[in-house]
Amino acid sequence: VSTQSTGSSGINAEYGHYFKQINLRQDMAGFYTCGPNEALIVSGCCHAKPKMVVGGRLLVFPCVQKIGRLPLNVITTKIVTNQVYTKLGVPINVTGTAQIKIHSKDKKSLMSAAELFMNRSAKQINQICSETLEGHQRAIMGTMTVEDIYKNRAEFSEHVLTVASTDLMSMGIRVISYTINEVTDEHNYLKSLGKPRTAEVKRDADIGK
Numbered sequence: 710v711s712t713q714s715t716g717s718s719g720i721n722a723e724y725g726h727y728f729k730q731i732n733l734r735q736d737m738a739g740f741y742t743c744g745p746n747e748a749l750i751v752s753g754c755c756h757a758k759p760k761m762v763v764g765g766r767l768l769v770f771p772c773v774q775k776i777g778r779l780p781l782n783v784i785t786t787k788i789v790t791n792q793v794y795t796k797l798g799v800p801i802n803v804t805g806t807a808q809i810k811i812h813s814k815d816k817k818s819l820m821s822a823a824e825l826f827m828n829r830s831a832k833q834i835n836q837i838c839s840e841t842l843e844g845h846q847r848a849i850m851g852t853m854t855v856e857d858i859y860k861n862r863a864e865f866s867e868h869v870l871t872v873a874s875t876d877l878m879s880m881g882i883r884v885i886s887y888t889i890n891e892v893t894d895e896h897n898y899l900k901s902l903g904k905p906r907t908a909e910v911k912r913d914a915d916i917g918k
Contacts, residue, residue, distance in 0.1 A: 742766040748779040749815060750823050757825065763813050777827035779819075783810045783885065784831055786839045792895075793850045801855055801894040805846055805869065808885040809838050822881025838882055845873045854857055855898060862889045875900065 743749040744766035752759040753774035764909050769776050788805040795801060803816060811826070811834075812818035826834050850858065858865050870887040877884055892899065 726750050730771065738768065739768045740766045743778060746781045747779055748811075748819060748823070750777040750779060750827055751775070752887060759820070761823065762817060762831075763819075765872075777823065777829055779810050779811060779823055780831045781813050781832070782831055782859070783808055784835050784838070786835050786842065788839060788842045788846050790843055790847045790850060793847050795850055795858065795900075796852060796854045799898050800856045800896070801850070801858070801892060801899070803846060803850060803858065804891040805842075805866070805887060805889045807838075807842055807873070807887040809835075810883050810885055811881055812878070812883040818878065818881040818883070821879065825880055838877060838880075841876060841880075841885075842869075842873050842887075845869055845876065848872075855894070856902065858889075859899060859902065861893050862892075865889055 741749060741751075743762070743764060746762045748761055749765070750759050750761050751766055751767050751774055752767055754770065754773070763781065767776075786807050786809060788807060789802075790804075791802045792800045793803070796804075805893070807880065811822045826837075846869050849865065849872065853865065866887055866889050870884060874884045
């Protein structure tokens, strides 16, 4: 009888520990929320594919599921490219500004962004995208002359925007806009480009007198 009693108490203790663990897991479960400028991603048990929601809430069991967040704010990134040799071998500096954002309205793009940027800060995302944009800006500068870049800024900006958009979209990032802010050089080449125009304006002014 004593042996049966001991065995029974051992079994009860084992089951008691088991149910205690279940209750503990249930206590840890809960709803997680995110704002309109954030995505919530849950993966693991009960989800064959990660479950995502933008501006809402999801029931999460942290013991058997993983939870991640993704910032969806518009990010302004500055692209600085210095001393790049243009088509005819003249080195110049170009500074551009781009507005980028994780493409949350497209599920495939959102999934791509989640794989690359989940739980990263906007600052980290900015740095990665800035390096990509800088590479495209540099490459395009090498295919154009200084005159083309300086006088046809809209064309240059459109070229960078088109090429960069294709690349970044594969990362789940949408390039909203790109503009060229400044073109400079350290050898007064750009200054010399303006001299004929300055002389022409002065001549017209003298004739007007």
